[in-house]
Amino acid sequence: MPLSAKVRDRCRAYLKPGEEIRYVFPGTSVRIGDLPGMVPFLVVVTDGGIAVLGCSDRFRKHRPNSVFDRLPRDTRLGPVDIDGSLGPTVDVGGVLLEIDEEYIPVIRAADLELAGGANLPQDPLPEL
Template sequence: MPVSSGVRKRIREFLDPDDEIHYVFPADIFGSANPCVFIAVTRKTITILSTGRLSRKSPKRVISTTLRNHRIGPVETATTPWFKFNGIVYEIDDEYVSVVHAADAEILRDVAKPEDPLPDL
């Protein structure tokens, strides 16, 4: 199920006002006592927000922020889909695998651009 507009609005409150959300998806931190998070991929950053124990629908605080020049995946899909990001293992629902792939494709597309061979022209 896609992340609702209400949740996106609450997530925006934790981000820079001049930034824009490209992708948002819920995940669980593997083996954590407080596992529920949202991962927000913006134009500038990848921000991970904790939801707290009582609700998966309300972000409570920012856990970490990484510059957008990092990949999130690859996602391992042999069992429950999971990926390792900044040393932490996250599990996601099947429906969000394509979101991670799209976010990674966006960053890889920007990295794969060749340098201008004639920059002085």
Template sequence: MPVPAAIRERCRAMLGPGEDIRYVFPALALSPQTTAAFLIVVTDRSVTLLSVAAGEAPSGVWATYPRRTRLGPIEFRAVPRIEIDGMTFEVEVEYAAVVAAADAEAFSPGDLPRDPLPDL
């Protein structure tokens, strides 16, 4: 299920000027001490981790990484996992394709299908 437009707009407000959002997906950070909710926002220039307050609204920027930060490979378990900068995140299986697409866009753009409607 896509992240709602209202949440995407709140994410956009926390990004650098002119950054174009490519992908947004929710994730849970797992650590021995706690579990914390995040939105992972992939733009044309960065991968930004936004902390999430009650509900699903972003509350602040946790960390920003260069766009060429690899999100995968996805470790498939009961709930799929990815790792970013040593942090482990659980992502819902429906977002596994989003993670793969974000990595393909950054590391092997030739593998992406061509836009069927480039003039729109």
């Protein structure tokens, strides 16, 4: 399910002034470095960087309460590992996150933006 405008508004409070949100997806940590996880996170991709936001707890998984890490925008989020015994996982700044399948296209789109316009798919409904 797409994240609501309320969730995006909550995330804005943790961004740098003027940053525009491009993509947001939730994940639950499988591990953080060498430590086990189960901590909810929101990953916010903006025009200027990537913010990894820690959330309150598993019952308030879409309520950020801290900035865990900031990464430069040229950081690739993929590849998404879909072959493990868990659900799909992605490593974001040393945090292995389990994500819902529906957010795989979000991660791929964020990475595709880094490649520039030449690699973006053509508009399926071009103006005539």
